[in-house]
Amino acid sequence: MSAALSTSTALFMASAVNAETITIATVNNGDMITMKELSSDFEAKHPDIDLKWVTLEENILRQRVTTDVATKGGQYDVMTIGTYEVPIWGKQGWLTELDGLGPNYDEEDLLPAIRSGLSLNNKLYAAPFYGESSMVMYRKDLLEKAGLEMPTKPSWKFIRQAAKAMTDGDSGVYGICLRGKAGWGENTALITAMSNSFGARWFDENWKPQFNTQEWKDTLQYYVDVMEESGPPGASSNGFNENLALFQTGKCGMWIDATVAGAFVTNKKDSEVADKVGFAMAPDMDLGKRGNWLWAWTLAVPSSSKKADAAQKFISWATSKDYSALVAKEKGWAAVPPGTRTSLYENPNYMEAAPFAEITLASIESVDPKNPTVKPVPYVGVQFVAIPEFQGIGTAVGQQFSAALAGKMTVDQALANAQRLVERAMRKARYPK
Amino acid sequence: MATTHSRTLAQIMLFPSVVLLLAWMIVPLCMTLYFSFLDYNLLSPGTEEFIGFLNYEFFLTDPAFFASFFNTLLLVGGVLLITICGGIGLAILLDQAIWGRNYVRIMVLAPFFVMPTVSALVWKNMLMNPVNGLFAHFATLIGVDPVDFFAQVPLLSIIIIVSWQWLPFAALILLTAIQSLDREQLEAADLDGAGPFSKFFYIVLPHLSRAVTAVILIETIFLLSIFAEILVTTSGGPGYESTNITYLIYTQSLLQFDVGGGSAGGIIAVIIANIVAIFLMRLIGKNLEG
Numbered sequence: 001m002s003a004a005l006s007t008s009t010a011l012f013m014a015s016a017v018n019a020e021t022i023t024i025a026t027v028n029n030g031d032m033i034t035m036k037e038l039s040s041d042f043e044a045k046h047p048d049i050d051l052k053w054v055t056l057e058e059n060i061l062r063q064r065v066t067t068d069v070a071t072k073g074g075q076y077d078v079m080t081i082g083t084y085e086v087p088i089w090g091k092q093g094w095l096t097e098l099d100g101l102g103p104n105y106d107e108e109d110l111l112p113a114i115r116s117g118l119s120l121n122n123k124l125y126a127a128p129f130y131g132e133s134s135m136v137m138y139r140k141d142l143l144e145k146a147g148l149e150m151p152t153k154p155s156w157k158f159i160r161q162a163a164k165a166m167t168d169g170d171s172g173v174y175g176i177c178l179r180g181k182a183g184w185g186e187n188t189a190l191i192t193a194m195s196n197s198f199g200a201r202w203f204d205e206n207w208k209p210q211f212n213t214q215e216w217k218d219t220l221q222y223y224v225d226v227m228e229e230s231g232p233p234g235a236s237s238n239g240f241n242e243n244l245a246l247f248q249t250g251k252c253g254m255w256i257d258a259t260v261a262g263a264f265v266t267n268k269k270d271s272e273v274a275d276k277v278g279f280a281m282a283p284d285m286d287l288g289k290r291g292n293w294l295w296a297w298t299l300a301v302p303s304s305s306k307k308a309d310a311a312q313k314f315i316s317w318a319t320s321k322d323y324s325a326l327v328a329k330e331k332g333w334a335a336v337p338p339g340t341r342t343s344l345y346e347n348p349n350y351m352e353a354a355p356f357a358e359i360t361l362a363s364i365e366s367v368d369p370k371n372p373t374v375k376p377v378p379y380v381g382v383q384f385v386a387i388p389e390f391q392g393i394g395t396a397v398g399q400q401f402s403a404a405l406a407g408k409m410t411v412d413q414a415l416a417n418a419q420r421l422v423e424r425a426m427r428k429a430r431y432p433k
Numbered sequence: 434m435a436t437t438h439s440r441t442l443a444q445i446m447l448f449p450s451v452v453l454l455l456a457w458m459i460v461p462l463c464m465t466l467y468f469s470f471l472d473y474n475l476l477s478p479g480t481e482e483f484i485g486f487l488n489y490e491f492f493l494t495d496p497a498f499f500a501s502f503f504n505t506l507l508l509v510g511g512v513l514l515i516t517i518c519g520g521i522g523l524a525i526l527l528d529q530a531i532w533g534r535n536y537v538r539i540m541v542l543a544p545f546f547v548m549p550t551v552s553a554l555v556w557k558n559m560l561m562n563p564v565n566g567l568f569a570h571f572a573t574l575i576g577v578d579p580v581d582f583f584a585q586v587p588l589l590s591i592i593i594i595v596s597w598q599w600l601p602f603a604a605l606i607l608l609t610a611i612q613s614l615d616r617e618q619l620e621a622a623d624l625d626g627a628g629p630f631s632k633f634f635y636i637v638l639p640h641l642s643r644a645v646t647a648v649i650l651i652e653t654i655f656l657l658s659i660f661a662e663i664l665v666t667t668s669g670g671p672g673y674e675s676t677n678i679t680y681l682i683y684t685q686s687l688l689q690f691d692v693g694g695g696s697a698g699g700i701i702a703v704i705i706a707n708i709v710a711i712f713l714m715r716l717i718g719k720n721l722e723g
Contacts, residue, residue: 063687070475070690092478172564182670234563236584236671251564388476392689396497403672406584417496417672428491428694429474 020310021050022077025068027061027297030264031130031337032080035318038326042317049310058185062391065302069094074304077311081126082185083117083296083369084384090125096301098124100312105320109341113364114296126300127319131339132260133363134193134292135356136280139273142166142173142253152359153290156197156222156283159254163230166253175230177252178223181239182402184394189293189383190256191401192394195219197284197291199374202385202422207378207432211397211419220411224404236406248272256282258295259363262356263334279359281366287374293383294367296340339364378432393425462703469696476690488697492685500673501681502705504588508677509656509709511592512599516652517645519596520603525637527604528611538608545601553665556594557583587667587675594662599655603648610644611637646717653713657706678702 026032036053043051054076056064065079069089081089089095101107107115107124114131118124136159138150146165151158163175179190192202200215210216227235230253232246240257244264247255248271255261268274282292299318301311317323324336324344333353336344338360344350345361354360372382379385384394397418404414472484492498527538544552560567561582569579582590614637622632658679663669669676669684676684682702686695 066690067475067687070478088476092476182668232564233569233579234581234584236581237557237667246564388474389689391476392684392691395684395688399668399670399672402670403674406581406671408584408671408674414672421496424491424495428487 019048019050020307021052022305022307022310022314023052023054023075024078024080024314025054025056025061025065025076026078026080027058028055029058029297031260031335032297034327034331034335035129035323038323038330041326042314045317046310046313049313051314059183069302069304072304074302074306076302077305077307078314079300079302080129080297081300082298083114083294084381084386084390086118086126086298086300087120087380087386088388089300090120094303095125096303096305096308096312098127098301098312098315100309101127101316102313105316106343109321109343111340111342111361111364113294113367113369114340117294117296117369118298126298127315128296128298128340129319130260130337131294131296131364132258133294133339133360133367134190134257134282135259135262135359135363136254136256136282137247137261137265137356138162138254138278138280139166139250139252139276140278141276143278150278150280153281154283156194156285156291159256159283160222160226160229163226163254167230172251173253174232174246174251175253176226177232177238177243177246177255178227178235179239179243179257180227180231180235180402180405181237181242182395182398183239184384184391184398186239186398187401187405188394188398189295191219191223191398193282193293193383194223194291196373196382197282197287197289198222199285199287199289201373201375201377203378205376205378207426209419209422209426211415211422216415217411220401220404220415223401224411227405228407236402256291259356259360260338262354262360263338266334266355277355279356281359281363289372289374290363290366292363292367294364294369295383389425389429389431393422396421396425465696465699467696468692469700471693473693473696474689474691484693488693489701492694492697492701495681497673497676497681501676501678504673504675505657505677505679505705507588508592508595508659509653511589512595512656513649513652515592515596516599516603517648519600520607520648521638521641521645523600523604524607524611525633527608541604542601544598545605547598549598549661550665552598553594553662556590556597557666561590583667584671587671591659591662591666591675594666595656595659599652603652606644606648607641610641614640649717650713653709657702657709678705 032055036055039051043049061080065076065081067073068075069079086095110128111131114128115124118126118128136150136154143150143162143166146162148162148165150162159176165175167173167175179187181187195216198215198219200213200219201210204210232238232251238246243252243255243257244261246252247265250273262279265271265277266274282290284290299315301308301315305311319340321341321343324341327336328349333350336350338344338354338357345357351357367382369380369382379387384390400414400418403409404411469488470483470485471481473481523541527534527541531537558565563569563579563581572579618636619632622636659677660679660683663675663677663680667675669680678698679702682695682698685691685698
């Protein structure tokens with residue numbers, strides 16, 4: 001008896017001594033919080049690996065992981081990064097190639113649009129945790145009351161008409177909610193995706209900024225006009241979370257934003273309008289491109305990590321089919337991280353539980369990051385330009401757009417400022433490189 | 434009485450701390466100065482090279498620089514004005530013998546203990562929000578359009594939030610000063626038939642001048658680097674309407690990861706802060722002498 005006890009104690013001690021701790025940096029989005037909650041499953045399957053979590057708000061996370069990876073700090077073993085960072089960081093040699101995801105991982109099952117954005121020379125450098133595009137979410141009851149019907153593929157013209165018809169200032173219902181908060185991942189993402197469908201682009205083939213074109217003027221004028229007519233007050237401070245709160249409390253008739261929000265607005269626990277929401281593709285101008293983006297939150301291993309093998313085991317667990325099944329079992333099918341695997345969209349249980357699934361898949365598949373706009377461009381990226389300088393100029397341009405939305409300057413002034421500041425930044429960064 | 438020996442001993446013992454303190458200040462300052470002459474972006478490693486004053490040229494000719502410079506002055510001036518005037522008023526009120534005075538004092542002092550990010554969040558989401566905020570609710574009750582604070586008057590909104598936080602500090606210092614006032618002077622003035630206004634302008638206010646100077650100097654140091662309130666509420670916008678120098682340097686260093694540009698901005702901020710400090714010491718610092 002005592003021999004058995006001492007053997008088991010010795011074994012326990014040995015495993016405690018050998019246990020490797022990996023530090024995971026992630027963003028405080030709902031799906032990641034679920035991952036953290038369910039991670040006891042991973043620890044049970046891998047008793048030799050301990051997990052340490054660093055959960056941060058998106059902007060702070062980005063600053064921390066960028067500083068860590070650029071200075072080779074080695075603080076984190078798994079980093080949550082987006083499709084913007086992966087190709088840039090991969091090229092810099094800052095990420096470890098993911099070749100240890102295991103035989104059952106089924107890399108072929110990843111959606112091609114997402115997978116290609118995360119690969120360099122056909123090798124995966126980050127695994128997608130969830131993927132998203134953008135779409136129109138609308139209140140079926142309000143639209144019906146207004147005597148209109150939402151097409152599956154609406155035009156911007158229809159959206160403006162519908163927004164006006166649904167607005168009822170007296171009862172605090174605003175026809176449309178769009179991001180207005182300045183930031184390259186906030187209003188700039190939305191307006192850039194919008195501009196693609198209006199025929200505008202950030203740069204021409206010689207990296208010359210294009211904000212002085214008619215296409216940009218049309219885009220920004222439409223955005224400012226429609227928000228002035230039918231948007232909520234204070235829109236210039238609204239980002240994803242603010243608009244989500246407005247929509248869930250029944251204050252928005254329409255909201256054009258991330259497909260991942262589909263699960264939040266139809267969740268009866270959080271949304272007062274859960275059973276009244278309809279979905280449609282992002283709008284277009286009949287120019288061949290729709291105003292939807294492409295994004296994925298991914299998990300990657302920085303090359304400074306000394307525990308790459310354990311980190312890859314964790315990534316494999318968190319982005320596998322088994323993980324989706326685990327979430328479905330614990331939280332229901334609608335809560336499964338969307339937009340990464342073909343098999344999820346072939347699963348009847350999921351398709352039935354998630355009324356937004358079809359539009360999500362169609363939106364993701366409709367985007368081509370290498371040809372995002374009507375005219376040719378020298379860059380990759382739909383709602384961003386995949387160059388290191390974009391974080392800075394994207395936010396600075398977003399500041400100008402939010403000033404136009406707040407009525408602090410005209411559309412022409414905002415675009416002239418945007419043109420000037422992007423020209424300056426590109427000159428300082430010595431483009432074309 | 435210190436002897437030469439004990440003085441020498443004291444100097445020897447102080448030496449390590451003085452060296453440590455100097456190094457603590459000088460090393461980062463020298464590194465900042467060095468980086469400010471480099472083309473150094475964290476996201477493009479291996480391309481660092483000496484570029485002379487180019488970072489300074491870009492920072493000083495940035496349209497955001499002028500806006501942020503004036504915003505910094507307005508922010509500091511506005512908050513000082515509100516906290517000094519309000520502080521004097523509050524200090525006089527708190528000096529009155531009222532029932533439950535101690536509780537009132539604690540209540541008035543409370544905002545000073547709230548973290549800047551927390552107070553900014555409360556103001557943004559619960560008070561000034563144009564849809565769900567308390568002010569919007571009152572405006573709707575009386576049939577007026579709610580003010581969209583952070584879009585229409587962004588800088589004023591930040592001045593209000595920061596003043597709310599710093600008012601207790603000013604009130605506390607000024608209250609202490611008022612309490613040190615010799616009551617016999619006031620009684621003598623009463624006997625001479627002086628009214629409350631005369632007593633305030635000829636006795637209380639002159640007595641407060643040193644305390645006011647101390648408040649101005651201490652607050653200015655902190656107000657020049659206001660950051661959390663801006664980050665949480667407006668992120669410097671719309672446009673550059675609520676960007677101050679500190680926030681501008683933050684955007685260069687941590688949003689654009691332009692270490693060179695951010696460092697140049699940092700050095701310029703140090704120079705501006707020193708100019709302000711010298712100006713203040715010349716203008717009002719003499720109050721503290723003697």
